[in-house]
Amino acid sequence: MDKTIKVGMADANVCKSPYAITTLGLGSCVGIVLYDPVCKIAGLAHIMLPDSTKIINNSNKYKFADTGIDILIRDMENIGASKRNLVAKIAGGAQMFSFSNNFEMMRIGERNVIATKDKLNKLGIRLLAEDTGANYGRTIVFYPETGLLHVKSVGKDLKII
């Protein structure tokens, strides 16, 4: 059971089957799983913000959808994954508080999801599945052995995508 690698907020890591990789309590952040089905290598990034170019203080590359994906691919290549094999699954991007006014600050989850998809699209990485939006938190676990992403939420059934 201890064969699960944990990824924190604004962080990323990689793993190879039989290990699994997880991130706990995704809210408006997005968990991006990249997967090389040929060598069963997976990478998971827990990004917080859509765009590194809009922020002056951007030393932590894992914080952003754009730079987070770039660096995650590099990390995966370092352990033997091949960029052209990569496919993606994503989860998160919720709006945790239901505000009456719709200001920009509050729609960050949605913007994180859009930025993630744009970046994947630019890199030609196919998005196989997603569980995004709504108003609740998600814990995700990805199993490189099966290529399945398990999504757990409070008071909801386990979702496998």
Place this chain on the structure above:
Amino acid sequence: MSDIDLNGISNMQYDVLREIGNIGAGNATTALSQMINAKISMEVPNVELLEFKELSEIVGGAERIVIGILFTLGGDIDGMMMFMVDQDAGGHLVNLLLGNLQSTYDKDSSEFTEMEQSALNEIGNIIAGAYLSSLSTLTNLTITSSIPYMAIDMAGAILSVPAIEFGKIGDKALLIETEFGNIDKMVNGYFILIPTINSYKAILKSLGL
């Protein structure tokens, strides 16, 4: 001086933020005590600057169920502030506020009734109001707050909202932890104040820092 980088926050700025937390917590205790007509004590708050990946560990893990009550700020500063307690602590506060007449909250049924949720919102209101009024007095800035917005979910998910705002100005988040309660039981609560980057400058500038 007016360049804000939370990673390189000076001791002086840190002390000021802690002092604001201190005074705010004191005000909140008094307000809560008056409301329930019983003595409530509050410990000296603990102010911590944490990396994002440590943030949810400090409150007992990313999957722990917590209650977050969030306010958006207006007036001279923009931003948001959040008050967070775990379910058990929330239940204790509800019991204190509603007395033994109304409250049916017990640990095993993790659901809060509508009445209890509204009591929690009110507690959030009192605490946030007290905190903001001390900030406002110290800085001479006008600070208004929205109605409370509540969410009950995994700590990581709730904390992602303020963490993202901190993420825009640095790689750390400022968390103020405080312990309060009555003679029977003390519980932990957390405040998170997140001014936008310009408001941060405004606050520190008005304090002459």
